Each structure stands twice: as C-alpha cells, then as structure tokens.
Amino acid sequence: xxxxxxxxxxxxxxxxxxxxxxxxxxxxxxxxxxxxxxxxxxxxxxxxxxxxxxxxxxxxxxxxxxxxxxxxxxxxxxxxxxxxxxxxxxxxxxxxxxxxxxxxxxxxxxxx
Amino acid sequence: xxxxxxxxxxxxxxxxxxxxxxxxxxxxxxxxxxxxxxxxxxxxxxxxxxxxxxxxxxxxxxxxxxxxxxxxxxxxxxxxxxxxxxxxxxxxxxxxxxxxxxxxxxxxxxxxxx
Numbered sequence: 223x224x225x226x227x228x229x230x231x232x233x234x235x236x237x238x239x240x241x242x243x244x245x246x247x248x249x250x251x252x253x254x255x256x257x258x259x260x261x262x263x264x265x266x267x268x269x270x271x272x273x274x275x276x277x278x279x280x281x282x283x284x285x286x287x288x289x290x291x292x293x294x295x296x297x298x299x300x301x302x303x304x305x306x307x308x309x310x311x312x313x314x315x316x317x318x319x320x321x322x323x324x325x326x327x328x329x330x331x332x333x334x
Numbered sequence: 335x336x337x338x339x340x341x342x343x344x345x346x347x348x349x350x351x352x353x354x355x356x357x358x359x360x361x362x363x364x365x366x367x368x369x370x371x372x373x374x375x376x377x378x379x380x381x382x383x384x385x386x387x388x389x390x391x392x393x394x395x396x397x398x399x400x401x402x403x404x405x406x407x408x409x410x411x412x413x414x415x416x417x418x419x420x421x422x423x424x425x426x427x428x429x430x431x432x433x434x435x436x437x438x439x440x441x442x443x444x445x446x447x448x
Contacts, residue, residue, distance in 0.1 A: 256436065265338075265425060266439040311377070321390065322367075322437060324377040 224249045224316045228325035235302055236333050243297040243328050245312030250290045253315040257286050257297050260309045260327065269310075270297070302332045338440035340426050346446045352414040355443045358407055359428030367437060368401055368411050369425040377425070383409065384431065416447045 225248045235241055245255075254273045258266040270279045270286040272295070278287040285298040299306060311327040339358040347353055359366045367382040381391040383403045391401070398417070403409040413420055423442045429435040 258439075263444075265441040266427075268436055268438065271436045313377075321379055321382075323379075326376040 224252075224314060224321075224323045226312055226314055226323050226325035228310075228312055228328050230328065231326065232329045232331070234331040234333060237302060237304060239302050239332075241299050241302055241330075243299070243310050243312075243330070245295040245297070245325055247293045247295075247312075247314045247323075249314075249316055250293050251316065252290065255286075255288050255295050256313045256315070256322070257284075257295075258311045258313065260311060262308075266311065302330075304332045304334050306330060307332050338426055338428055338438055340424075340440035340443050342443060343441065344444045344446075346448065347416055348448055349417055350415045351447075352412065353416045353420075353445060353447075355411040355424050355426075355445070357409045357411070357426030357440060359409070359426070360438055361407070362430070363428035363438075364406070364431045365429045365435075366403060366409050367427040367429075368409070369427065369439075371423045371425060371442070380411070413445075416445075418447045421445055421447050 227246045252274055256271045257269045259269050260266050270281055272279045272288045283300040288295045309327040309329045311324055313322045313324045315322055341356045365384050368380040369377050371377045380393045381401045382389055386403045399413055401411045423444050425439050425442045427437040427439045429437045
C-alpha cells in the first residue's frame with residue numbers, strides 16, 4: 223500500500239528565504255506526482271505535475287524534482303513571500319486503479 | 335471555465351439526518367473523485383467514477399455512504415444516517431480521465447454533524 227510522508231508538518235521562515243519542502247513515498251511504481259497548495263478553508267490548487275518519466279518541472283518561483291528510485295520529491299520555493307503561506311500537499315498516482323495518495327501536508331508560514 | 339462546483343459550501347446537521355453533497359465537474363472531464371479531509375487522517379479518496387461508472391469505492395467508510403453519477407455533469411455523495419464522526423471537509427475533483435492526468439479540486443463542503 224502506497225504511503226506518502228511529508229516532514230516536517232509545519233515550517234516558519236523569514237521572507238526572502240529559499241526553501242525546500244520534502245515528500246517521500248514507499249512504492250516507487252508511480253505514474254506521476256502532483257504538488258498542491260491549500261489555503262485555509264479553501265480547496266486544493268494544483269501547482270506542478272511531474273510525470274514518472276520526468277525529473278523536474280518548473281513554474282515561476284517553484285521547482286519540483288522527482289527521484290523515483292529513492293521515493294523522493296522536493297518542492298523548491300525561491301525568494302519566499304508572505305503570500306506563499308499555505309499548506310503544501312504532495313500526492314502520488316499509483317497502481318492499476320490510478321489512485322492519488324496524499325501526504326498530510328506541510329504548513330508553511332512566511333514571516334514578513 | 336467555472337472549475338469544479340460543489341454545493342452546499344457548509345452543512346450543519348443533526349446526527350441521524352440524511353446529508354446530500356453535490357458536485358459538478360469541469361465540462362469535458364470524464365473522471366470524478368470524492369475525497370474526505372480530516373485533521374487526523376488527511377485527504378482520503380472515497381470513490382471515483384470514470385465515464386459515470388463507479389470504478390473503485392473501496393474508500394467508502396461504511397454502507398451509510400453512497401455516491402451516484404447519473405450523468406457526466408453531476409454527482410452526489412449521500413450519508414444516511416449521518417454521525418458526528420462524519421464531520422469533515424468533503425472535496426470533489428475531476429480530471430480528463432483516469433491515469434496520470436492532473437486533478438482539479440472544488441472548494442469543498444464543510445460538514446458538521448452535531
């Protein structure tokens with residue numbers, strides 16, 4: 223059974239800092255990995271989707287990498303801003319039934 | 335496109351009552367997913383449909399939960415009877431199809447059962 227882990231559960235950084243959010247998964251036979259952002263009381267917004275054949279994807283100040291063999295992904299946020307404060311969830315698509323399995327998220331707070 | 339639409343946004347009900355949550359997927363998307371989010375368990379997939387057909391309902395917690403998709407533009411998740419432990423945020427998501435396609439989430443329905 224696929225398990226997705228995100229540690230730490232919460233992170234607080236000063237504005238302007240470059241930061242890395244980590245995600246690990248137990249079953250490396252994934253189809254893709256997706257990073258989401260969730261603001262308090264809101265739904266999930268897809269940030270980046272990495273296919274299993276890809277190593278990384280970039281969107282603006284965000285860069286996500288994928289290492290299937292080690293079961294790891296990282297989300298790099300450059301020059302963090304207070305508006306980046308949110309919960310970031312990692313999810314992997316696995317198996318014949320193509321289910322998304324989510325981590326519990328990392329709650330990021332960027333201090334002005 | 336309006337995105338995935340869910341209603342109601344908030345629902346407060348008493349234990350034992352029937353609750354119906356509604357979802358309209360993005361037009362042209364063939365797959366629809368229902369998730370539940372709680373602090374303790376995070377986001378869990380309850381059931382998903384492909385071309386209006388339920389594919390996997392192994393995440394549905396009990397027989398009190400049921401889901402239908404009568405057509406490509408509408409789905410319901412019903413809880414009958416509701417219990418306090420069903421209190422959670424329920425999300426609907428859609429994608430072009432199953433497989434490695436990006437999922438788009440609705441704003442969620444916050445359910446409180448007293």
